[in-house]
Amino acid sequence: MYSELVYPHPFSRELFRRLNQFLAMPTINETEWPFGSLSSGELATNVREDEDAFYVEMEVPGIKPEEIDLSIIGTELQVKITRSPAKESKNGRYLRRERVFGNTVRTITLPIDSAPKEMDATIDSGILCVRLRKPEEAKVQKITVNPK
Amino acid sequence: MSLVETKNVAVPQTNQELPVPEKSFRFPPVDISEYENEYVIEADMPGTKKENIDIQFHQGELRIRGLVDTPEEKNKKCIDRYRQFEPTDYYRAFRIGESVNATEISAQYADGVLTVHLPKAEMLKPRKIEINQK
Numbered sequence: 001m002y003s004e005l006v007y008p009h010p011f012s013r014e015l016f017r018r019l020n021q022f023l024a025m026p027t028i029n030e031t032e033w034p035f036g037s038l039s040s041g042e043l044a045t046n047v048r049e050d051e052d053a054f055y056v057e058m059e060v061p062g063i064k065p066e067e068i069d070l071s072i073i074g075t076e077l078q079v080k081i082t083r084s085p086a087k088e089s090k091n092g093r094y095l096r097r098e099r100v101f102g103n104t105v106r107t108i109t110l111p112i113d114s115a116p117k118e119m120d121a122t123i124d125s126g127i128l129c130v131r132l133r134k135p136e137e138a139k140v141q142k143i144t145v146n147p148k
Numbered sequence: 149m150s151l152v153e154t155k156n157v158a159v160p161q162t163n164q165e166l167p168v169p170e171k172s173f174r175f176p177p178v179d180i181s182e183y184e185n186e187y188v189i190e191a192d193m194p195g196t197k198k199e200n201i202d203i204q205f206h207q208g209e210l211r212i213r214g215l216v217d218t219p220e221e222k223n224k225k226c227i228d229r230y231r232q233f234e235p236t237d238y239y240r241a242f243r244i245g246e247s248v249n250a251t252e253i254s255a256q257y258a259d260g261v262l263t264v265h266l267p268k269a270e271m272l273k274p275r276k277i278e279i280n281q282k
Contacts, residue, residue, distance in 0.1 A: 044233040048226035055226065059233055061192035061260035091184050098177035099192050111229075126194030126260015 043079065043106050051140055054116070054132045056108060061126035062099070068123070070130060072115055077108045077132065112138040173239040176214070176262075185273055187248065187266040193238045194260035201262060203255055208245045210253075212262065214238035247272055 048055040056077060060068065069080040081104040110116065116132035123129070176191040189210075193201070196214035204211045216235040248266040255264045 046231050046233060047229040049229050050226045054229070059192075059194045059260070061194040062190075063259065092181045092188075094179060095182050095187075096178060096180040099179045099190065100177075123259075125197060126192070 042100075043081070043104055045106065045108065047108065053134055054110060056128075056130040056132065058106070058128045058130075059126060060123065060128045063123075063126070063128075065123055068121075068128065070119065070121055072119060072132075073107075075110045075112055075115060077110065077116075077119075077130065079106045079108075079128070079130075080104070114138070171237055173213075173237045175240050176212070176238045178240065185268055187268065189242070189262075189264040189266065191238070191240065191262045191264075192260065193257075193262050195235060196238065196257075196260075198257045201255075201257055203253075203262075203264060205244075205250050205253055208243060209241055210244050210264070210266070211241045212238070212264070214262070 044059045046057040048057075056079075058079060060081065063081055063083065067082050067084065069078075069082065071078045071080075083101060083103060110132065112134060114135045114137060117135050118133045119130060121128060121130040176193045178192075179190045181188045181190075189212075191212060193214045195216045197217075200215040200217070202211075202213045202215075204213075215237050218235050244266065247269055249269050252267040253264065255262060257263075
């Protein structure tokens, strides 16, 4: 952290106050569930939940089903993307390159104690959707109130 | 370089037929490659559909727009645990000028990636010049 004593100018103070504030922000690994580990080439992810299952959606444009490896490790879902090498021909050259390339791994920790019951996945227009069925013990138990 | 991105949404006012979308949108990341006879733009636009993509070339400017449907009704019963992306439309514009043959521009959409082929104008294509004997 930068010390205010070293930079006494009011402008510097404000600048470094803001910088310190920024540096103090939690990194991606420190944020609460469902973030597990995050490697380079971030896969934008949404996680939804209903009574029966978790639904993990990821943006995976340009990725073929055979380039995706999904595995359940305990209560973690690991999504591994192995992208094929760029198809740029020897006659071509990049003028601009913004799209993510290379391999990516993302792990999502599920907020349950035992492994999901079953998993299925679909991919449509570059969005991967993984459905993870909750184990029985993780489902909401409904209690009926009986009259006396 | 012949392809220049239109830096922001405040595109020239000369063209009233191609308005910038009023709804919020995001810029799709792109790769632009140059080949001997064409430029190729590949844009990541996951979640849209072929029929919801609009590509226009007007007065030397290429505009790409992709509409993304809002989530289905069944999704609304779910609780959002985490959101890193929203169903937001895509929009991006490039100032290309006269360097491409506008009538031959073609595009494909597959696996969430839009690929636009921009054939170079004849004057930009490499030409082999024969040396004639006297």
